[in-house]
Amino acid sequence: MSVRIGVYLCHCGANIAGKVDIDAVADFARGLENVTLVKDYKFMCSDPGQALIQKDLENKLVDRVVVASCSPLMHENTFRKTVERGGLNPYLFTMTNIREQCSWVHIDSDRTTEKAKDLVAASVRRAFLLEPLTKKEVPINPRTLVIGGGIAGIQAALDLAEAGKEVVLVEKEPSIGGHMAKFDKTFPTLDCSACILTPRMVSVGQHSNIELMSYAEVEDVGGYVGNFNIRVRKKARYVDSELCNGCGACWSKCPSSRVPRKGNVHEKLSLGPTTSIYMPFMQAVPAIPVIDRDTCLYFKNDSGACGICAKECERGAIKYDMTDEIVEFEVGNIIIAAGFKTFDPAKVKRYGYGRFDNVMTALEFEVMNCASGSTGGNILMADGSEPKSIGIVHCVGSRDSHYNEHCSRVCCMYSLKYAHLIKEKTDAEVYQFYIDMRCFGKGYEEFYDRLLSEDVRFVRGKVAEISKVPVTETEEGKLVVSVEDTLLGTVRRIPLDMVVLSTGLEGSETLPEIAKLCSVSVGKDGFLIEKHPKLGPVSTATDGVFVVGGCQSPKDIPDTVAQASAASSAVLSMITREKIEIEAATSEVDEDKCSGCKLCNTLCPYQAVKFDEEKEVSVVNEALCKGCGTCVAGCPSGAISAKHYEDRQIFAEIEGIFSGGL
Amino acid sequence: MSFEPKIVGFLCNWCSYTGADLAGTARIKYSPNIRSIRVMCSGRIEPTFIMKALYEGADGVLIAGCHPGDCHYQEGNYKALRRYRMLKKVLPDYGIDPGRIRLEWVAASEGEKFANVVDDFTEEIRNLGPLGIKEGLDEMMKDDVIPHHASGGEKGGDDNEA
Numbered sequence A: 001m002s003v004r005i006g007v008y009l010c011h012c013g014a015n016i017a018g019k020v021d022i023d024a025v026a027d028f029a030r031g032l033e034n035v036t037l038v039k040d041y042k043f044m045c046s047d048p049g050q051a052l053i054q055k056d057l058e059n060k061l062v063d064r065v066v067v068a069s070c071s072p073l074m075h076e077n078t079f080r081k082t083v084e085r086g087g088l089n090p091y092l093f094t095m096t097n098i099r100e101q102c103s104w105v106h107i108d109s110d111r112t113t114e115k116a117k118d119l120v121a122a123s124v125r126r127a128f129l130l131e132p133l134t135k136k137e138v139p140i141n142p143r144t145l146v147i148g149g150g151i152a153g154i155q156a157a158l159d160l161a162e163a164g165k166e167v168v169l170v171e172k173e174p175s176i177g178g179h180m181a182k183f184d185k186t187f188p189t190l191d192c193s194a195c196i197l198t199p200r201m202v203s204v205g206q207h208s209n210i211e212l213m214s215y216a217e218v219e220d221v222g223g224y225v226g227n228f229n230i231r232v233r234k235k236a237r238y239v240d241s242e243l244c245n246g247c248g249a250c251w252s253k254c255p256s257s258r259v260p261r262k263g264n265v266h267e268k269l270s271l272g273p274t275t276s277i278y279m280p281f282m283q284a285v286p287a288i289p290v291i292d293r294d295t296c297l298y299f300k301n302d303s304g305a306c307g308i309c310a311k312e313c314e315r316g317a318i319k320y321d322m323t324d325e326i327v328e329f330e331v332g333n334i335i336i337a338a339g340f341k342t343f344d345p346a347k348v349k350r351y352g353y354g355r356f357d358n359v360m361t362a363l364e365f366e367v368m369n370c371a372s373g374s375t376g377g378n379i380l381m382a383d384g385s386e387p388k389s390i391g392i393v394h395c396v397g398s399r400d401s402h403y404n405e406h407c408s409r410v411c412c413m414y415s416l417k418y419a420h421l422i423k424e425k426t427d428a429e430v431y432q433f434y435i436d437m438r439c440f441g442k443g444y445e446e447f448y449d450r451l452l453s454e455d456v457r458f459v460r461g462k463v464a465e466i467s468k469v470p471v472t473e474t475e476e477g478k479l480v481v482s483v484e485d486t487l488l489g490t491v492r493r494i495p496l497d498m499v500v501l502s503t504g505l506e507g508s509e510t511l512p513e514i515a516k517l518c519s520v521s522v523g524k525d526g527f528l529i530e531k532h533p534k535l536g537p538v539s540t541a542t543d544g545v546f547v548v549g550g551c552q553s554p555k556d557i558p559d560t561v562a563q564a565s566a567a568s569s570a571v572l573s574m575i576t577r578e579k580i581e582i583e584a585a586t587s588e589v590d591e592d593k594c595s596g597c598k599l600c601n602t603l604c605p606y607q608a609v610k611f612d613e614e615k616e617v618s619v620v621n622e623a624l625c626k627g628c629g630t631c632v633a634g635c636p637s638g639a640i641s642a643k644h645y646e647d648r649q650i651f652a653e654i655e656g657i658f659s660g661g662l
Numbered sequence B: 001m002s003f004e005p006k007i008v009g010f011l012c013n014w015c016s017y018t019g020a021d022l023a024g025t026a027r028i029k030y031s032p033n034i035r036s037i038r039v040m041c042s043g044r045i046e047p048t049f050i051m052k053a054l055y056e057g058a059d060g061v062l063i064a065g066c067h068p069g070d071c072h073y074q075e076g077n078y079k080a081l082r083r084y085r086m087l088k089k090v091l092p093d094y095g096i097d098p099g100r101i102r103l104e105w106v107a108a109s110e111g112e113k114f115a116n117v118v119d120d121f122t123e124e125i126r127n128l129g130p131l132g133i134k135e136g137l138d139e140m141m142k143d144d145v146i147p148h149h150a151s152g153g154e155k156g157g158d159d160n161e162a
């Protein structure tokens, strides 16, 4: 049966018709092979425009549709639905972009019209070879995997659990909580971090819909949206979580230490017990200790000497022979909430971190401020005395082309928070060394204003060096910060007792691995890439995988929580649908032509092409395939074709372009 | 009349096609010599597509994909880069100036870059002259190999003539 192609030309008001001679294009189209009908209309995407197409299809006037109008990225879906309503397979329609890439971008009317003709001819040729495709539906498993138990993962897990959906929360550390569990106060409200975080951590631990796997890591992710197969390694804690009741008898008698025994105050900083069997901090969830194998005497002396904790534990929960456990399960969606790490300031040699006492990182300073920590919340120098002057150096490893170009967004604010805490707890003088103050959030500028009246010295300039070479008497025994004060226009040397480096935020070290497992990308800034920087902030290029919190970009707690709730609502809307349509334009292997070379197996970024050992050919798992066509282009035998983007269809387009002459 | 080169563009859907659309939305003007074909990923672009375009009458072929690291399918653009480099090496064996093909990374936000690339490439090809003439191919093989403006008829099909 012969093919009858209908060509529908859109004026788009004057947007197209103002530049392209529609009549000329229509006449040209009428002369093309297999074209049986050509119509033009003011606005093809309007209801009457669509009705035009639908009616012609219902009257069986045409069986292929070409719409020449705006970009397919704009209205391909609109017209696919029109065509479907007309009773035709939506893949028997193709779109020609004669607006964004034609009428809007060229000056000469005649040449633009010629181009429009060529593009229409290309589409007509393509339409001739189009094949009907069927969309497939797969069911969605209502369980969700959340990777990372910082505030982002906690919020997302709780949202879903509260909605009655099951969640598996995998956290690599012994306790959930992430960075926030290390803070004493949070900017700008200065509310106590533990007071707002602990109740949520406890809810996670107790919620009947949340299965918490702490001290565990995701090892493998297979499958596709709605049906992911997950493998998790639960690391051996050497403490049986069923038996342990978190009483603490084990660590109170443990003779060995995780931190250097002879270390100074800063080296011994810790939130929880410093013994080898320990809880990371007292509010840990789950409240179950772990044994640090590297320092535990039992493991160090193969003979099994020591064993004190086992003797102390009344419930017999200590299990030195525990091994890692592998668990496998299925989920429908994945939320990545793997957080960030802070920049290692030892890379900036001139700041002396690791060389000089009393140069410390922001995170160390946070821990020192925690009332439950090793200093009891007191701000102390390495030797245990109280500092008389403290400098806070902004943008360490941020906004610096040598390290990270990005702004870490939270450092200005936590630096202000430190200034306040120092003023509250000590009599020390405080200096802020900043490039710009970035106080962008709700209540942030107000917080800055407040600090301006708290007798804090603000020096605008990037610190050049922190040294210990005194040139005056006042510099004797001090850390000397050299900085160009750009407001005074002079270079200053400021002697201080202690310096806090406001280190920037980077994607956590586990991100590349997780990204690979979940088929999402890491940007050049080291953070995971979301689907769209503005309109798709939590979804990713892989359906069913979402990113939230510090792993997506540096952000504060309010933004993290908002993003986590956004992701959980996106997941909920997926689960509520129960089924999802998957890409119909996938790849397909012609078994007769396949030589079994397996080249395509390695080319596929989604592991969608696998080798069938029995048939000795490669096969495409259509549910996994995203239709990129990389395997098609790589197949040396031409055995794989990309549905809807077949070689012959693209060849036909090329021929069409040249069929009219230029 | 000055020579107007014919250029075929292969644009990946996610970055470069979107970038080209953006040039439109922003009404940036560029030369009308290019006719673009949309593919899902630059990794889909086979060397035979390029050969086919040259065979049919293109004087130049532009390939555009997402910046390295930004491919919607993770690494299709690296595959495209490899195939492009290979093709550039073998083109001289066919008597074709390798300057007739060009690969560019155009992000969805780079409408202006797309327009500049098209203008720049059009000028380059204009300087090279029509395919065949500069290469001396038309003398050697006449219409045998490079029938400009091959017209009408249902050609194509599975086997790659080029």
Ligand SMILES: Cc1cc2nc3c(=O)[nH]c(=O)nc-3n(C[C@H](O)[C@H](O)[C@H](O)COP(=O)(O)OP(=O)(O)OC[C@H]3O[C@@H](n4cnc5c(N)ncnc54)[C@H](O)[C@@H]3O)c2cc1C
Pocket: A147, A148, A149, A150, A151, A152, A153, A170, A171, A172, A173, A176, A177, A178, A179, A180, A183, A185, A186, A187, A188, A216, A217, A218, A337, A338, A339, A340, A341, A342, A362, A363, A366, A410, A414, A417, A505, A508, A510, A514, A548, A549, A550, A551, A555, A556, A557, A558, A560
């Ligand atoms: C020094 C400092 C002070 C700050 N002060 C404030 C403040 O006062 N107010 C404010 O609003 N914001 C503050 N912030 C920002 C705040 O820390 C972040 O907004 C917040 O921690 C982001 O939460 P998150 O869950 O995304 O990441 P994280 O807190 O980093 O949590 C990520 C979690 O994922 C886990 N994880 C990582 N990889 C894996 C893996 N492969 N598998 C399983 N689990 C994994 C980690 O162990 C961690 O528990 C501060 C940041 C810093 C550095």
Ligand code: FES
Pocket: B012, B013, B014, B015, B016, B040, B041, B042, B043, B064, B065, B066, B070, B071, B072, B073, B074, B075, B076, B077
């Ligand atoms: S999607 Fe743009 S290059 Fe792969």
